[in-house]
Amino acid sequence: MAKTPKPDELSKINYTPPQSAWMDTPAELKEGNWCYGAKPKNLETLHFPNPREWRVQDEDWKLPENWQEIVLQGMRERLDKYRSFKVFMDICVRCGACADKCHFFIGSGDPKNMPVLRAELLRSVYRGNFTTAGKILGKIAGARPLTLSVLKEWWYYFFQCTECRRCSVFCPYGIDTAEITMMGRELLNLLGLNTDWISGPAANCYMKGNHLGLEPHTIVGNLSYMLDDIETVTGIKIEPTFNRKGAEILFVTPSGDLFADPGTYTCMGYLMLFHELGLDYTWSTYASEGGNFGFFTSNELAKRLNTKIYAEARRLGVKWILGGECGHMWRVLNQYMDTWNGPADFLEVPKSPITGTVFENTKSTKMVHVAEFTADLIKNGKLKLDPKRNDNLKVTFHDSCNTARGMGLFEEPRYIINNVCNHFYEMDELTTREKTFCCGSGSGLNAGENMEIRMRGGLPRANAVKDVAEKYGVNMLANICAIDRAVLTASMDYWVPGVKVTGVHELVANAMIMKGEKERTTDLRGDPLPGMEGNE
Amino acid sequence: MNAILSLIAVIGLVLIPLIGVKGANLHFLFGIVVPYIAIIVFLIGVISRVMKWGRVPVPFCIPTTCGQQQSLPWIKQSKLDNPSTTSGVVGRMLLEVLLFRSLFSNTKFELREGPKLSYGSTKWLWLGGLAFHWSFFIVLVRHIRLFTEPVPAFLKNVEALDGFLQVGIPGVLISGVVLLLAVTYLFLRRVFVPQVRYISLAADYFPLFLIMSIAITGILMRYFLRVDLVSIKTLTMGLVTFNTKIPEGISVIFYIHLLLVSTLIAYIPYSKIMHLGGVLLSPTRNLPNNSRMVRHVNPWNYPVEVHTYQEYEDEFRDKMKNAGLPVEKE
Structure with a gap:
């Protein structure tokens, strides 16, 4: 694994x-900027084409003989299926206008990380094969043939x-590079070209229900550790249910929060909140993943x-679904789930059993974001909060x-x-x-071997945090995304040491005064509460 | 290189009528045939392009949301930047098409020692783009005068407004001057901003040179070479009434202008200039963010292979039972 340069080096x-010219400058696949290739066992689990052992740094990527034909055919199909792609x-x-909006461009200076050029990598092949001008005029019309070097360039930059x-x-026309990258990755996957950091979690999720590959008893076990910690902090014993038929609500959250801190503290926040409300809800070990690494692979x-x-x-026969704090999970739930797998006519329009609020904005998907749910609770005065505990x-x-x-x-x-802090x-x-900046590691790029590009991409976000850390002494970066909680921790340690990362519901749980709780002396992390230092 | 190729192409376009009309007396070809061909190519091209786009389905509801969503009643929704209704979308599109709202929010960044990144608003591209498109539009509207008899009254107002400076004889019309300045700005920016130069193709320079030369020939005709307007109007009226004739006394500069315009018209459907149609079909802008309220249907949605709960339980049944989890089959 490549050694990641120091921050002062990286920021030059x-x-x-x-x-x-960019077409005459083949991509140099620099270590620290790409992820390892997909292992055959994961592609086999998913029934994906061309499973084989291969290494990114090797000359030979062991592609099928007719790989160009496969890619161009795949492109033709997608041009007929997605107006976004075609337009x-x-x-x-x-x-x-887009050029300097990309965090990877700002952090790397690499012109192929300008969104417009990232798209041109694909557009040039589109022109060469699907437009008259491109076929006749070639390079003058911005067209180029699909060569192995082009394919490697795609691999490098569509996973950047x-x-x-x-x-x-x-963009004045709303051109969305995410659409282009998604198509690029679909085409690469037709040849068995994925990163293992994406295909591994996707295979886990397919077979075991979640990206981390937590088996049912492990999920129960992990949560029981958290329940012990909650009891230590609050004196309250919580007994959540799993796979329970007849519950009113199914709760789905990213599995990252079941596994490692600081996500686990957010998860403890959910457990405490739902217990305090007496919510009739259940966890599922089968649908134990809100996130979707398939989304970083292919639509299918x-x-x-x-x-x-x-x-x-x-x-389980629940009435509606509540979803936890996660980023791409909510893009999928908001813009894709109902279209793919709906209509959810077997569910009811979500209604908060605590406040009676009907979530009209979810009347078709029947799935509510936990931040919407909790904001409604606070607005209706249903939570007893002591924000001083987060002072x-x-x-x-x-x-x-x-x-x-x-x-x-x-x-x-x-x-x-604002209500809990x-x-x-x-x-x-x-x-x-x-105008928010990406954490630098979204869409399945949160691996270890590509740390250099992750830190480069994370620079704009981290630098804006550094600004408020210097101005106001900010020491906690809150967010509503499991990948953020994992990767911003690394990016803060690298760019802004001293700033910690938290989910919003960890803050809620710290401030929430629970019925029958003992006097709390520490927060969920075991750190003393303000005014309680030295009590331990 | 891309810029030079495009410049050569446009110079070539200027030379063709110069030789063809002056040298070979091909007035009919350049005055009548070429414009008709251009219009036909334009119409066929635009219709087929829009149909090609329109035929492709929009499988998912993917607006780029640029403001607060509609959620709880006490949270104020950003109805234009994150519309959930058709009227909101229409508003968003109008602001986009007429005022280039997305470009208005453009920013630039600066990296200093530290590292310290800072951002600021930048409006030059927005201003240049807006000036270019609107002045072009007004110039176009002014040309209606050549194709109507009597000239509609509103054109008088447009011209009065356009000539509000009231300098020179004939009076200077702002739109033509702004068009030339704006297109020059867009060209210079493409040449001098390193990132923009790096991404520019011949197809980016060519329309700029073409429009620049159209503006220059137009301005030459109006202020400097003083063409015979009566004869020109006879020709243009002949074109729209299909009563084609080539009057005497039209100077070659008009034929050059006409060929450049014809080239632009015919070039539109096969080039990036079609962005004017594309923006209306862009799924990140023309859809409401209501996909949790109303199901968006994908016409090619198909059943996929899934790992069912039964298969899952079959694999983990013993572990589930040991962990005290309920199972369907004992």
Whole structure:
């Protein structure tokens, strides 16, 4: 594994494009910037083509003989199935408004990380094979043939895009590089070209229900550790249920929060909140994943993985579904699930059993975001909160790309934070809400071997945190995404040491005064509460 | 290189009528035949392009949401940037098409020692783009005068507004000057901003040179070479009434202008200039964010292979029972 350069080295960035034209500059696949190739066993589990042992750094990628034909045929099919793809291939005027909006471009200076050029990598092949001008005029018309070098370039740069959609906010035609990258990755997958960091979790999710491959008894075991910790902190014993038929609500959250901190603290937050409310809900070990690494592979695989949520809701006979804090999970739930696997006519329009609020905005999918749910509780005065318990924290909030630009969930988490914390500071408004920067590791790029590009891509977000850390002493970065919780921790340690990362429901649980709780002396992490230092 | 190739192409286009009309007396070809061909190519091209786009389904509801969603009643929704209704979408599209709203929010960044990234608003591209498109539109509207008899009254107002400076004889019309300045700005930016130069293709320079030369020939005709407007109008009226004739006294500069315009018209459907149609069909802009309220139907949605709960339980039944989890089959 490549050694990651130090921050001061990495932040020397050269934005001058090379002398040679981009088509004449083959991609150099630098270690630290790509992920290991998909292992055959994972592709076999998913019934994906061309499973074999292969290494990215090898010359020979062991492709099928007719690989060009496969890719071009795949392209033709997708041009006929997705208007977004077809239109976005045709209408770009290369105005360059998107160029400096990509976190990977800002962090690397590599011109092929400009969204427009990332798209041109695919467009050039489209022109050469599917447009008259491209076929006749070739390079003058911006066309090029599909060669092995082009294919490797695709691999390199379509796994250097986190599908965050920031460029599409600024594009005057709304051209969305996420759509282009998704198509690029679908085409690569036709040849068995995926990263193992994506195909592994996807295979796990397919067989075991979640990305981490937690088997049913392990899920129960992991949660029981958290329940012990909750009891230690609050004195309250919680007994959640699993796979319970007849529950009112099915709760689905990303499995990352069942596994490692700081996500586990968010998970403890859910457990405490639902217990306090006396919510009639159940966890599922079969639909134990809210996230969807299929979404980073192909539309079909995303649908295959997503099917479990409605299937399990139907099997258990619940009335509606509540979803935890996660980014791309919510892009999928908001924009894809109902289309793939709906209509969910076996469910009821979600109604909060605590406040009676009917979530009209979810009347078709029947799935509510936990931030919407909790904001409604607080608004209706159903929670007893003591924000002073979070007074040791100076909090800022990172909007996740997908809940920001694929949903528009901005006020709900802010409303919650403002009710459970006394010290909340916004980052530069050109880096939040719809203009938020990606954590740098979304869309399945959160591996270990590509740490250099992750830290490069994470620079814009981290730098905006650093700004509020210096101005206001911010020491906690809140967010509503499991991948954020995992990767921003690494990015903070690298760029802004001292800033910790939390989910919003961890903050809620710390502030929430529960019925029958003992006097709390520590927060969920075991750190002393403000005013309780030295009590231990 | 791409810029030079495009420039050569446009110079070639200028030379063709110069030789063809001056040298070979092909007035009929350049005055009548070429414009008709251009219009036919344009109509066929635009219709087939829009049909090609329109035929492709929109499988998913994927608006890029740029504001607060519609959720709880007490949270204020951003109805234009994150519309959930058709009227909201229409509003969003109108602002996009008429005022380039997305481009208005453009930013630039700067990296300093530290590292310290800072961002600021930048409006030059928005301003240049808006000036270019609107002035082009007004120039186009002004040309209606050549194809109508009597000239509609509103054109007088347009011209009065366009000539509000009231300088020069004939009076300077702002739109033509702005068009030339704006297109020059767009060209210079493409050449001098390193990133933009790096991504530019011949297909980006060619329309700029073409429009630049159209504006220049137009301005030359109006202010400097003083063409015979009566004869020109006889020709253009002949074109729209299919009563074609070539009057005497039209100077070659008009034929050059006409060929450049014809080339642009015919080029539109096969080039990036079609973005004007594409933006209307862009799924990230023209769909409401209501996919949790109303099911979006994908016409090619097909059944997929899934791993069922039964298969899952079959694999893990013993472990589930040991962990105290309920099972369907004992």
